[in-house]
Amino acid sequence: MERTLSIIKPDGVSRGLIGEVIRRFEKNGIRIAAMKMIRLTRKQAQGFYAVHRERPFFDSLTQFMSSGPVVVMVLEGENVIEKNRTLMGATDPAKAAAGTIRRDFATEIEKNVVHGSDSPETAAFEIGYFFNRFEIVA
Numbered sequence: 001m002e003r004t005l006s007i008i009k010p011d012g013v014s015r016g017l018i019g020e021v022i023r024r025f026e027k028n029g030i031r032i033a034a035m036k037m038i039r040l041t042r043k044q045a046q047g048f049y050a051v052h053r054e055r056p057f058f059d060s061l062t063q064f065m066s067s068g069p070v071v072v073m074v075l076e077g078e079n080v081i082e083k084n085r086t087l088m089g090a091t092d093p094a095k096a097a098a099g100t101i102r103r104d105f106a107t108e109i110e111k112n113v114v115h116g117s118d119s120p121e122t123a124a125f126e127i128g129y130f131f132n133r134f135e136i137v138a
């Protein structure tokens, strides 16, 4: 059984997509093991995306991610890292496959509705960034 971190980004929350995103997870056999709504400070967003700090989009991305509430979740299931990435679609919604969350709802590469961990190592860091072990329901 694998775990991954999912974030419904500020654009997804403000556009009323929380239910739709969660529905897609549940419909596809993904279990939600932890969930909360929070508003990131700029510093918390910078820490979360620290691997991207040299990228040209870092300032804009961290500004966006701290612009409003987000929903953070721990997803659990077999092969869930890959499964979640398939459901999300490519980072750039213009390149995302039909029927994916980003293709159906995202407006641009930055405001792309959802985030998902890209590897087991990243998932471990990202889950630990938001949740302690008492908040994850086995």
Ligand code: CMP
Residues within 6 Å of the ligand: 052, 057, 061, 091, 109, 110, 111, 112, 114, 115, 116
């Ligand atoms: P995410 O999966 O959260 O990982 C890093 C985020 O940076 C990505 O989704 C986008 O929101 C953003 N991002 C990635 N590439 C670009 C880019 N070329 N321009 C702007 N934002 C980007």
